[in-house]
Amino acid sequence: MEILLSTLNAKFIHSSLALAYLKEFCADERWILNIKEFSINEKSDDILASIFLSRPDILCFSCYIWNIKPILEICRDYKKIAPRTVIILGGPEVSYDAATILESHEFLDYIVRGEGEVTLKELLHTIYMKQALDQVRGISYRQGINCFDNPDRDLISDLDCIPSPYKGLLDAYRNRIVYYETSRGCPYNCTYCLSSTIKGVRFFSLERVKDDLRCLIKQGIKEIKFVDRTFNCHEGRAREIMEFVLDQGGKTKFHFEIGAERLSSDFMAFLKQVPPGRFDFEIGVQSTNPESLKAVNRNSKWKVLSQNIKTLQAGENIHIHIDLIAGLPYEDLESFASSFNNVYGLNPEVIQLGFLKLLKGSDIRKHCAEHNYLFQTDPPYQVLGNRYLGYADLLILKNIEDLLDRYYNSDNVPKSLHFIVNRIFSGNAFAFWQNFAEFWLKRELFSCAHKREAEYSILLNYIQTDYPAQSKILNELLKYDFLCHHQSHNIPEGIISHNPDDVNERLYILLKNQAFLEKYLYEISSKTPRENRRKVHLEYIDYDPFAGSPSIEPLPLLFVYDPVVKKASKLIKVPESYLNIRA
Numbered sequence: 001m002e003i004l005l006s007t008l009n010a011k012f013i014h015s016s017l018a019l020a021y022l023k024e025f026c027a028d029e030r031w032i033l034n035i036k037e038f039s040i041n042e043k044s045d046d047i048l049a050s051i052f053l054s055r056p057d058i059l060c061f062s063c064y065i066w067n068i069k070p071i072l073e074i075c076r077d078y079k080k081i082a083p084r085t086v087i088i089l090g091g092p093e094v095s096y097d098a099a100t101i102l103e104s105h106e107f108l109d110y111i112v113r114g115e116g117e118v119t120l121k122e123l124l125h126t127i128y129m130k131q132a133l134d135q136v137r138g139i140s141y142r143q144g145i146n147c148f149d150n151p152d153r154d155l156i157s158d159l160d161c162i163p164s165p166y167k168g169l170l171d172a173y174r175n176r177i178v179y180y181e182t183s184r185g186c187p188y189n190c191t192y193c194l195s196s197t198i199k200g201v202r203f204f205s206l207e208r209v210k211d212d213l214r215c216l217i218k219q220g221i222k223e224i225k226f227v228d229r230t231f232n233c234h235e236g237r238a239r240e241i242m243e244f245v246l247d248q249g250g251k252t253k254f255h256f257e258i259g260a261e262r263l264s265s266d267f268m269a270f271l272k273q274v275p276p277g278r279f280d281f282e283i284g285v286q287s288t289n290p291e292s293l294k295a296v297n298r299n300s301k302w303k304v305l306s307q308n309i310k311t312l313q314a315g316e317n318i319h320i321h322i323d324l325i326a327g328l329p330y331e332d333l334e335s336f337a338s339s340f341n342n343v344y345g346l347n348p349e350v351i352q353l354g355f356l357k358l359l360k361g362s363d364i365r366k367h368c369a370e371h372n373y374l375f376q377t378d379p380p381y382q383v384l385g386n387r388y389l390g391y392a393d394l395l396i397l398k399n400i401e402d403l404l405d406r407y408y409n410s411d412n413v414p415k416s417l418h419f420i421v422n423r424i425f426s427g428n429a430f431a432f433w434q435n436f437a438e439f440w441l442k443r444e445l446f447s448c449a450h451k452r453e454a455e456y457s458i459l460l461n462y463i464q465t466d467y468p469a470q471s472k473i474l475n476e477l478l479k480y481d482f483l484c485h486h487q488s489h490n491i492p493e494g495i496i497s498h499n500p501d502d503v504n505e506r507l508y509i510l511l512k513n514q515a516f517l518e519k520y521l522y523e524i525s526s527k528t529p530r531e532n533r534r535k536v537h538l539e540y541i542d543y544d545p546f547a548g549s550p551s552i553e554p555l556p557l558l559f560v561y562d563p564v565v566k567k568a569s570k571l572i573k574v575p576e577s578y579l580n581i582r583a
Contacts, residue, residue: 002054004060012176031124051074059086061089092194102142115155137154174219184198184202213248222251226254226257239267260309281320285343373385412481420474459474460478512529
């Protein structure tokens with residue numbers, strides 16, 4: 001009996017932890033288990049063909065809000081070409097209304113509800129032995145024209161009973177993000193989250209966790225994302241794991257979802273010692289409106305939370321990613337603007353503006369009538385409106401989300417944005433992003449693709465149109481931002497250059513000057529001017545980045561680029577004396 005475990009990941013670089021667990025837990029000499037992972041960006045026809053060539057007797061899919069629609073389409077067509085193949089679905093997107101899904105999709109045979117490891121193995125045994133299905137807990141199934149729901153299965157009490165998948169699958173993970181869990185469950189009971197449907201937190205043993213992480217780090221995995229809903233819910237345990245991974249050395253980056261309000265002063269003192277670039281923290285603020293937070297059972301005090309985030313940022317060693325959710329109860333546009341400004345004022349590396357999804361099984365979906373929620377009928381069940389935000393308001397926020405990703409989260413225009421928000425909009429970040437989004441909307445800019453260079457030109461055009469008095473300084477700041485973040489010899493269209501006509505000749509004079517190279521560019525002083533020309537760019541800019549203010553006259557700035565990331569790794573304010581020397 002050949003069994004294929006499959007799913008469609010959101011991106012190619014993602015990997016499926018669920019399939020890895022199922023393969024190890026369900027291993028049995030009586031059958032052959034294989035994994036095929038795809039992405040939602042692949043053509044369904046190609047996925048169908050790949051599965052057909054594997055010719056499984058049993059086809060299992062792990063289902064989520066981002067992949068359920070194409071999975072159902074693939075299963076429907078696959079049943080037509082391989083009618084004897086048994087099709088089993090599992091995952092959160094089919095666990096909460098399994099009977100309805102079976103009844104409306106006659107090509108499906110079984111659904112595994114909830115945690116799948118024990119249930120799937122027992123189901124496979126029952127199918128193999130051709131035994132009655134009524135004793136298999138945690139499944140829904142079809143028998144003839146009827147569908148049945150068996151009782152739920154208890155949660156796995158000893159998570160260590162799940163064999164580690166990492167020793168045998170490292171080749172598949174080598175160029176992907178590895179997802180890892182040290183626990184299941186969450187100490188919070190947020191009504192919009194499926195973790196709230198499971199009370200309490202269960203942990204893998206520290207010995208098991210350390211063995212897994214040692215193996216992954218030793219193999220040179222680039223990034224490990226911990227999927228624990230609140231990694232630091234047990235602070236002593238979290239610190240021990242963090243200390244362990246740092247002691248292993250290597251260059252693996254680690255991503256944690258943390259509750260920043262739970263951080264003690266001792267823990268934050270430890271975090272200050274973490275080497276830069278090793279830890280990324282995702283912090284779910286969601287809202288700073290106390291009434292909204294109370295309505296979703298989220299206990300959070302903004303004063304404590306914001307102070308802890310500032311303390312983390314002071315170390316300048318941990319990448320901070322903050323989440324906001326639009327569409328929570330009691331959060332109208334004015335309230336959301338306040339939440340947005342509070343978070344924006346912290347200046348995190350990433351602000352993720354997400355939209356409430358009324359997931360199957362979540363408490364907020366069960367009680368959606370209390371707040372007049374409207375939401376999408378099909379996945380991802382995103383909010384369309386409620387008593388506090390209309391659809392028009394959500395469109396405003398959707399456009400802001402788009403621009404926030406283009407300009408803020410990309411970190412391509414930090415100096416320009418800082419000036420615009422603080423000098424033009426007096427610190428009201430939401431007002432700027434809303435105003436800028438209106439500019440894009442009026443000119444139908446959202447409806448077409450734009451190269452990165454064009455986004456700089458659009459931002460300058462916005463300032464020239466709405467705030468012409470500030471356009472001169474924005475021209476210089478955008479020019480500076482662009483050259484810092486893009487290795488290019490051409491600045492974007494519309495941005496004025498102050499370079500003299502002989503700027504290239506001046507640059508070559510500079511690169512031939514051994515005294516200059518040894519003083520400022522010792523690392524490339526042994527290379528020829530032709531070789532070094534590709535690594536640098538000379539630009540005259542009416543802005544002094546070292547003083548943080550406009551300059552009296554254009555300054556010659558030499559941008560030195562990292563050949564790997566193609567961004568400026570060094571900036572030199574060139575003394576005119578070096579440029580006046582003729583080689």
